[in-house]
Amino acid sequence: MLIRGKVIKFGDNVDTDVIIPARYLTSSDPMELARHCMEDLDPTFAKRVTKETVLVAGRNFGCGSSREHAPLSIKASGVQAVIAESFARIFYRNAINIGLPILESAEAARRIKEGDEVEITLETGIIRNCTTGETFQAQAFPPFLQEIIAQGGLMNLVKKRVSS
Amino acid sequence: MDVKMTITEKIIAAHAEKERVVPGELVRVKVDLALANDITAPLSIKELEKHGIDQIADPGKVVLVADHNTPCKDIPSAQNVKLMRDFARKYGIPHFFEGGNVGIEHVLLPELGLVLPGDLVVGADSHTCTYGALGAFSTGMGSTDIAAAWALGETWLKVPESLRFVFEGEPQPFVTGKDFILFTIGQIGVDGARYCAMEFTGSAISRLSMDERFTMANMAIEAGAKNGIMEADEKTLHYVRSTGARREPKLYRSDADAWYRNTFTIDVSKIEPQVALPHLPENTRSVQSLPRIEIQQAVIGSCTNGRIEDLRMAASILRGRKVHPGVRLLIFPGSPRVLLEAEKEGLLRVFLEAGAVLAPPSCGPCLGGHLGVLAEGERCISTTNRNFVGRMGHVKSEVYLANPYIAASSAVLGYIAGPDKL
Ligand code: SF4
Numbered sequence: 001m002l003i004r005g006k007v008i009k010f011g012d013n014v015d016t017d018v019i020i021p022a023r024y025l026t027s028s029d030p031m032e033l034a035r036h037c038m039e040d041l042d043p044t045f046a047k048r049v050t051k052e053t054v055l056v057a058g059r060n061f062g063c064g065s066s067r068e069h070a071p072l073s074i075k076a077s078g079v080q081a082v083i084a085e086s087f088a089r090i091f092y093r094n095a096i097n098i099g100l101p102i103l104e105s106a107e108a109a110r111r112i113k114e115g116d117e118v119e120i121t122l123e124t125g126i127i128r129n130c131t132t133g134e135t136f137q138a139q140a141f142p143p144f145l146q147e148i149i150a151q152g153g154l155m156n157l158v159k160k161r162v163s164s
Numbered sequence: 165m166d167v168k169m170t171i172t173e174k175i176i177a178a179h180a181e182k183e184r185v186v187p188g189e190l191v192r193v194k195v196d197l198a199l200a201n202d203i204t205a206p207l208s209i210k211e212l213e214k215h216g217i218d219q220i221a222d223p224g225k226v227v228l229v230a231d232h233n234t235p236c237k238d239i240p241s242a243q244n245v246k247l248m249r250d251f252a253r254k255y256g257i258p259h260f261f262e263g264g265n266v267g268i269e270h271v272l273l274p275e276l277g278l279v280l281p282g283d284l285v286v287g288a289d290s291h292t293c294t295y296g297a298l299g300a301f302s303t304g305m306g307s308t309d310i311a312a313a314w315a316l317g318e319t320w321l322k323v324p325e326s327l328r329f330v331f332e333g334e335p336q337p338f339v340t341g342k343d344f345i346l347f348t349i350g351q352i353g354v355d356g357a358r359y360c361a362m363e364f365t366g367s368a369i370s371r372l373s374m375d376e377r378f379t380m381a382n383m384a385i386e387a388g389a390k391n392g393i394m395e396a397d398e399k400t401l402h403y404v405r406s407t408g409a410r411r412e413p414k415l416y417r418s419d420a421d422a423w424y425r426n427t428f429t430i431d432v433s434k435i436e437p438q439v440a441l442p443h444l445p446e447n448t449r450s451v452q453s454l455p456r457i458e459i460q461q462a463v464i465g466s467c468t469n470g471r472i473e474d475l476r477m478a479a480s481i482l483r484g485r486k487v488h489p490g491v492r493l494l495i496f497p498g499s500p501r502v503l504l505e506a507e508k509e510g511l512l513r514v515f516l517e518a519g520a521v522l523a524p525p526s527c528g529p530c531l532g533g534h535l536g537v538l539a540e541g542e543r544c545i546s547t548t549n550r551n552f553v554g555r556m557g558h559v560k561s562e563v564y565l566a567n568p569y570i571a572a573s574s575a576v577l578g579y580i581a582g583p584d585k586l
Contacts, residue, residue: 013354013444017552022531025203026233026240028210040554060355060388064552065531066290068207068306089359089390090290094306144190144320155215158312162219 001122003080003101004130005054009114012058014041016091019062019070028069030076037073049077054120056112057084062091071095081120083127083138085109096145097154103127108136168419170326172361172393175301175416179284187325187423195225196283198313201269202230204288206244207307209251212315220255221317227259227278227287228252229269232527234262237534267499267525270294270382270467275501277407281396282414286313291467291549293384297377298404299396299416304385324390325425326361326418331368333433338582340477341376342469342547342567344368345383346438348430350448358388360425363418368432369394374403375473382468383549386445437582439545440565443553451570451582458490461544462575463556464568465496465523466530469547472505474498474568479511481572481583487519488578494536496523520575532556538563545574 018041020033027033038045055074061084062070071094074082081101095102101122108127112118117130125138141149151157167184169177177185179193200208205228212218220226228248233241245262252260261272270291273279281299285292290304305319313319331344349356362384369377377394384392395417396404404413436450464470464478475497487493495515497503503525506512515522521536529536530548538544538557543564546556551563564580573583 015550015552017531017550017555021554022203022533025533026238026244028207040559060358063354063388064290064385064550066288066292066304066306067203068288068308069203071306086355086358088355088388090304090306093309097306097308142190154308154312155211155217158315159215159217162217162315 003054003120003122005052005080005118007054007056007112007114007116007118008045008048010041010055010057013060013063014057015064016062016067016070017064020067020073025067025069030072033069033073034076037077046077049079051078053079054118055079055082056109057082058109059085061087063088066090068094068098071098071100075100083108083112096148099153103138105136105138108138168422170361170363170418170422170424171299171395171416172301172326172363172391173323175282175284176321176323185323187323189323190320191323192318192320193284194318195286195313197225197227197279197285198310199227199229199269199273199285199287199289199292200307200310201232201289202234202241202244202248203232204307204310205248208288208311208314209247211308211311217315220314223255223257225317226257226314227273228257228261229266229272230262231266231268232531233533234266234526235524264500267501268467268470268527271470271498271502274298274378275407275499277404277409280404280409280411280413281400282416286310286319290385291382293389293391294378294382294467296381296384296391296393297374298400299394301391301393303391324359324361326363327357328363328365328424328427330427330429331364331366331432332429333368333431335368335432336436338437338569339432339435340567341372341379343435343438344432345380346440346445346448346565347435349383349387349445350438352387354386354444354446355388357384360389362387362389362392364392364394370397373473374399375471378471379468383445386549437567437570439570439580440551442551442562442564445549445551445565451566451580454580457543457564457580458578459545459574459580460491460542461536461538462491462493462571463496463529463536463544463546463548464493464571465498466527466548467498468549469568470496470498470502472502474547475502475506475511477568478572479514481569482518482520482576483514485518485576485586487575490578491575493518493520493575494523494529495520496528497525499525529556545571545580547571
């Protein structure tokens, strides 16, 4: 799958409380959550994000709470993929389980700038910065996670196992 | 073959029905308990329903705690708890907690004997790592993972590398388990243990009470860890027996020459009472080194410091004193049992006479949900575990993390300082 998008960039330790503040967690409707995505970090985010946005961030993206509302709100806001130097582990699992494409590459995260156009080939993990022509290789997913991704999320796998 | 393993590896291996596991390995494991709360359970339930899955492997291993937005703060919260209640009824889930039975999940589960040493527990709450204090492997996940664990009775894990933290020495007055863990996070940073197991050991850990051990394991996630863990000892077993637990604990110990990615030795006698400044738990300083920082709110409670000993610490400072007129002191006992014990010991009277607000067992202000939200520009000293931007209310409010002694003395003084300034 090929993903293309324009980059919105954030720094290190973007926590789940700023991705989606707890005051909105009485809802689990992705579109409702998306309206408030990142608002405590960047009040203009909801206006800037489009169906062709790729987030790029620094270390430990998604640290803090286990709230799955965080990747859900990012995905529903239109973000096509998140590239980070590293992800907090619960966020990483959650993103895979709900089908938000995430890529870990320290080099890409450092070198790609706000506003750059990037192209990602998900199967190979190759990230191309169309603005500068640079390419980066993201870390590969272990086969088990690839299976979850290929099935379109964890619950489809679970359903198969339950009915077999 | 003589295989050396850490306590974390041994518990995972046992639940994967394997002789041994090695860090980095992906394994399927049986879970002893899978927990969710009124924020995360609704998503789990909806995921199951959306996919037409109506199998719960073992309803006795499901725990549902309505602790975050309760007593329900608004209609959507009430709907969420209703969804949990109906789900619990439908599947005959015995461990559903609301109303007068509710406590903060990570205070509640251990004291009810639902988690035991040697267990493998997953929860749709990042502070599920708290149960490591019992010598259990426990870790936080998201709602979908927990829904899967409910349906299948198992989950997948990557075996974490272990980091060993050896605490030695005698702590100074007013230095607690909270200070040990804040100090440690200050040293290694909020991603210093990312994906790792934090194993806490040493003579200073042996001397800690169970309540302080829970406080430490609770904050392992604040260093990015998958789990925090301590070996069970006599104190643990005594605690477990007092809960009336119906299963037998299983005791695991790390082998003497097990592999660790790193070992840190910490002399606790050098640790002064710590305060984590906004907006990361790693921004720790000694309370002595702080300038005068005035506060408008103080919070004592949460899954970090809402146990009986925490309330005793707070009461020891507040007895015969008054909360500063410019400060609201909110006290949240962690569970009905803690509340009852505090009543028996006369602590509630101490709090009320000091001018504190006594709140029901709930997460309340810890996550800025309700019962004590901060306005723009307000500062709060809190015994909770996170001080992220907007965590307790307005995006321009500030949270400072500390132990119950410091929170109580700051509430009296009106600015952040230890009991020596009283
Ligand atoms: S007290 Fe705070 S940290 Fe603990 S479970 Fe509740 S919201 Fe989470």
